[in-house]
Amino acid sequence: MRAYAQEDSEIAVFNRLNREYADRNLSLVRIEAMMRPLMQFLIGLGYVLILWYGGLLAVRGAMTVGQFTEFNLYLTRLIWPLIALGYVVNLYQRGTASLKRMNAIFAVEPAIKDEPTAREQPPIKGRIEFRNLHFRYNETMPEVLRGIDLTIEAGQTVAFVGRTGTGKSTLMNFIPRVLDPPPGTVLVDGVDVRDYPLARLRSAVGYVPQETFLFSETLAENIAFGVERASRAEVEWAAEIAGLGDDVRGFPEGFDTMVGERGITLSGGQKQRTAIARAVMRQPRILILDDALSSVDTYTEEKILAQLRGVMRERTSLIVSHRISTVRDADLICVLDEGRIVERGTHGELLARGGEYAALYERQLLEEELAAS
Ligand SMILES: Nc1ncnc2c1ncn2[C@@H]1O[C@H](COP(=O)(O)OP(=O)(O)OP(=O)(O)O)[C@@H](O)[C@H]1O
Ligand SMILES: [Mg+2]
Known part of the structure; x- marks a missing residue:
């Protein structure tokens, strides 16, 4: 105001x-x-x-x-x-x-709850499939996703890039069922996400949404949110992975510093890293970062990604970003446009292809050079 x-x-x-x-x-x-x-x-x-x-x-x-x-x-x-x-x-x-x-x-019933078909499933390994996924938010609106077909093997790192509004966040929301996908279109370990008990599915997924949400509690409580009986050592470990360690050491009361109105206001990048630490804390089988490093400089970003790679070995990572530097090392990069995957491949393959990804890369290189000069 x-x-x-x-x-x-x-x-x-x-x-x-x-x-x-x-x-x-x-x-x-x-x-x-x-x-x-x-x-x-x-x-x-x-x-x-x-x-x-x-x-x-x-x-x-x-x-x-x-x-x-x-x-x-x-x-x-x-x-x-x-x-x-x-x-x-x-x-x-x-x-x-x-x-x-x-x-x-x-009396308000959550729209998304355990389906009658939900039953106990074996431990989640992290293989994700999208099968001819079409989606629209409501009848009167055009399709946001138009036939996504993609298989992500457990342990892979897959990145999504693409213009704003092309449905990247929408796609990510289906995995922890923040949004309900149409039946049979989103599968984890070959099982429809709707057939998992919700708590079970969500405990296997570490989701850092595009909009970070922090509580007016201490930093430690924010990081340990959703993890029962979290030890301080675990919180510190997660914060270190998320590249938040140095920031916390600068805070008056370290991890006991209050966040929000009654405490300190975190910067955009600090908020994002707190949210990443929260996701890492759960040691999830599937980690989703939806533009979660957008407010962090490229140097810090590289450091965090390297540390995450260590933690996420053999676990599945999905990374959404607008920056090439974030997605470059992924096993597979998907370029989304208007609800479709228009290009897919590794960084090298996509550059060789000379398509949209290559153009994006060129543009960002140019911007970097301009910024440097
Ligand atoms: N809750 C909603 N209700 C109706 N339409 C929505 C809703 N959320 C998103 N949309 C629309 O769906 C489309 C895709 O949005 P989405 O957030 O998935 O894009 P995105 O690729 O993540 O974009 P960005 O890169 O800006 O984050 C947009 O046109 C958006 O307006
Ligand atoms: Mg988004």
């Missing part, structure tokens, strides 16, 4: 909301303030009436003074339970109103 010089109008909106909140509370307090004296007044009025009428009866001899006193005694005893009853009714009504709101939240 500061960047748009919108402070005044935002403050005005905030003030208006505050004013409304205060006004509503004030009127509630007014009503509540009225209630107590009103109650006292009515009780007093009741006594006056009883005294007048009962007294009259006693004087006339229709009732003994004893009976009249007895009646008064019972009445006094009944007043407080009656007030309490009113209070409970009020409390009950407020409670049900609150509960209704909470239930609405609890």
